Structure formats: structure tokens, C-alpha cells
Amino acid sequence: MAQNIVGQNIVEIDNLSFGYKGRLLHKGINMAFPKGKVVAIMGGSGSGKTTLLRLIGGQIKPNEGEVRVDGEVVHQQTREGIYQLRRKMGMLFQHGALFTDLSVFENVAFPMREHTDLPESMIRDLVLMKLHAVGLRGAHKLMPAELSGGMSRRVALARAIALDPEIIMYDEPFAGLDPISMGVICDLIRTLNDALGATSIIVSHDVKETFLIADYVYFVADGRVAAEGTPEDLQVSSLPFVHQFVHGEKDGPVPFHYAAGDYKQDLMELDP
């Protein structure tokens, strides 16, 4: 288990089950996220990785089990309590989720304006420092529509770290980026995590980039933790699912074909 890396965990998921419309997406998941580490949750599309982030952020409630953030059970909090917990978190959404009616500067300043009474001059300095950290100080006057995908995500990252969170969550940070932007984001996640002394949780299916920066990796499949370990361990894992995923093989424990009836019979049927 990840607890072995460092003593204290900032986020813990205990025997968590979640589902809707009678279908369970997670069936008794256990995970631990030690302070100061970069931990990745990996798995195929639709395996409920992003839902795990939403459960940690308290946007949805588990059916069974619990998520603890800094020792507090998330789903037992009042609305105010959840908001207090969220102030310790920063989240980078898959497509950045920048506010399209605000400039880059105002996007990064948004959490500061909402949660602090800092004077304008200090907000300006802080915003420029955060933008400098992601290499986009020069773009502070631009509007989100004028940014490329990679730049949007970097601005969103600057916004996510605006209030120096203890936990930074990344939802598919590498999806749809060109190799250069991917390298930049990859580097930023590790650097910011270490510079801020934060804990990073990455949800991704990009094996190469994730293995490069993660300290510990959980594989989720079929609603359970299918495998876990350091990237080095998983790289040489003989577990069929992990092997298929890490090496990107077409067929294996995860079948190429979606569950279907008899092929011949399907072709012969007149009425689909």
C-alpha cells in the first residue's frame, strides 16, 4: 500500500462504493494519498477515474464507504464544511474550464478575489507570480478564446494553485495535447508539487507521462483497484490487465469487442 511511502496520508479512500441507476461504478475501493507525493489513478475510459476526483471533492456522495480529506469524512460535512475542505484543494479540469468571460489575469485572480481581502496591488503581484510559474506571465491580458489547448491548461493550473492548495487534482492533464505541451505540463506537475509541498492526484490514461512523474500508481478496472505500486514495479508487472494497459495491447483481459450476442445470429436477424 501507498502508506509505506510516507507516514501520513492527506486523502484516504476507504472501502468506497459508488454507482447510480442500479449500476455500481466502484465496488469497495481503498486508496491512500501520502502528503507530498504525486499519486496517479489510471484506468481505461469510463472506469470511473474522474468520478473518484468528484468524490474526493465532495461533489457527489458515495453509496458506501468514505473519503477522508485531512482526517475529515467528506460526505458527512455540511455544505460550509465541504467548502472549507475545498479551500485546501485545487483542481485542474480536463479542458481547463477557464471562465470564458474573464481574461487570463482575472481567471487566476478569481479565487483570490472570492476568498481573500487582499489589496489589488498584492493580487496583481500574486497573479503574475503564478502565471510566471507556468510560463504565461506575458499572456495575462489575453482572453481564454485566444489561447491554445496547452496554454489554457497552464492558465487553469495557475488558477488551481492560486491559493497554494495542499492537494492538487488533475483530471486527464495530458489528454489532447501536442508532445511539447505534454512535456511542459508533465514537468510543471512535478515541479509545482515539490515547490508548493502539495500532494498531487493525477487521473490519467497516458502511461508514459504518468509513469515519468508519479511516485505511486493505482490501476482501476471493473470498479476495483486492479493493481498498485510504483511505476517501476508496474512496468514489469506480469498481471495480465496491467501488462495489456502499460503496453497498449489491443486484446487481453479488456476485450476488443463490447459484449455482444452471437455474430452469425446478429447478421441473420432482419430486425435489429
Added chain:
Amino acid sequence: MTRVGLLVRLARTLRNIGHRFVDRLWRLGAGARLFWLTLISSGESFRRPWLVIREVYSTGVLSLIIILVSAFFVGMVLGLQGYNTLQRYGSSEAIGVLVALALVRELGPVVTALLFAGRAGTAITAEIGLMKATEQLSAMEMMAVSPVSRVIAPRFWAGVISMPILATLFSMVGILGGYMVAVPLIGVDAGAFWSQMQANVDWRDDIVNGLIKSVVFGVACTIIALFEGYDAPPTAEGVSRATTRTVVTSSLVVLGLDFVLTSFMITV
């Protein structure tokens, strides 16, 4: 068709009707819930008035052109039609009263509300729907900022403030349109036009009642637009359907409410 087949079909039809009814009822409840949440989350809008003022610009000021141009034409048509009827009874100088009463009591609030739903309501629904689809509302939630108090409530109050002002401007420009047709074009006496209007338009019964209507329509149109956007499935199709529903629902609700309000206001 066999009897069993017929029964199955009947059951399916009944089930569909029931399903639709339950769905409508659910939406009504969800809308009412959002309305209540908006009201109790409005503190932020009053503490930071610029949040509302910015929205008054996009819902109110940007709707001005369509409202004023429509008002002018509606007023001119009222002038023409009114004169045509009144002159048969030899009371063409009452044209000013007719135009003013028609606008202040009915057309001002109702037509403004219909245009408001088409211009500002659709913009609100599309904006909120797209904010939801692009995870901007989720991002706000994750930043411990309530989207209802930061996004919904300021737009709601902006709509409620804008509607009566727009309806008042509609009536004023409409009267001006009626004047342009009646006085310079047809040749009705200007003094009679204004003095009859002044004598017969009542502050309480006509103007205040008209204003009450426009405030109620403002509340209805804005909350419908906000709810449709907030409730829209986060897809292109979902947002486009929600935008259409905003116009259809708002128009029907405005016309229905107009009847209810008028029946309360008119003492027989």
C-alpha cells in the same frame, strides 16, 4: 390487431403520458427549488452590486435596441388602428388615451416580456448551459464558490431590475410612435392628444399595475431562462433544446400570468 396488442399499445400510451406528466412535475419542483435557492443566496449580489450591474448591461442595455424599435412600430400601428376605429364614433382625439392605456396596461409589459425572453432569456440559457458543458460551474464549485450565488443570483436580479425599466421605456417610445402617427401624420390636435391622455391615465390603476406586471414577468422570464440553462444536459443538443424551451415556456407563462394578473387587477 389482436386484443392483446391493442392493450399493450394502450398501456404504452398511458405510460408515456404519465411519464411526461411526472417529468413536467419534476421540472416544476426543480425550478421552484432553484428559485428558492437563488433568493436565499442573493446576499452576495447585494454586497457586491457590480456583479448585478454587469449583468444589467448584458440583459438590459443590450436588449434596448430591439425593445425600442419594436415599441416605436407597435405605437405607430396602435395610432393607425386606433384612429381608424375612433373616427367612426367621432372621437378621434381620444387616440392618445387609447395608445397610452393599451401600452401601459397590456402591450408594454407583455410584448417587452416576450421580446426579453427571446433576446435576453435565450442568451442567459445558452451562457449558463455552455458554462455547465465546459465545466466552468464545476470549477467554481471546486473553488468553494457557489455558482448559485456567484452566477445565478446576479443574473436573476439583473433580469428583475431590467424588465420594469425596459417595459417603461417600451411604453414611452410606443406613445411617441402613436403621437408621430396621430399628430403630424393624421393631424389630430396635439393638445387634445396629450391632455386626454393626462386626464384619463390613472397612476395607481394603470401605471402601477403595469409595473407590477412587468416585475412579475421579469421574475418569471429570468428564472425560467436560468433554470433551463442550469438544468440543460451538457451537450450541444442539450443546450440548443434548453434555449428553445426557454422561449416557449417563457412566452406561455407570460401570457398565462398576464391573464391571471389582469383578472385580479380589473375590478368588475
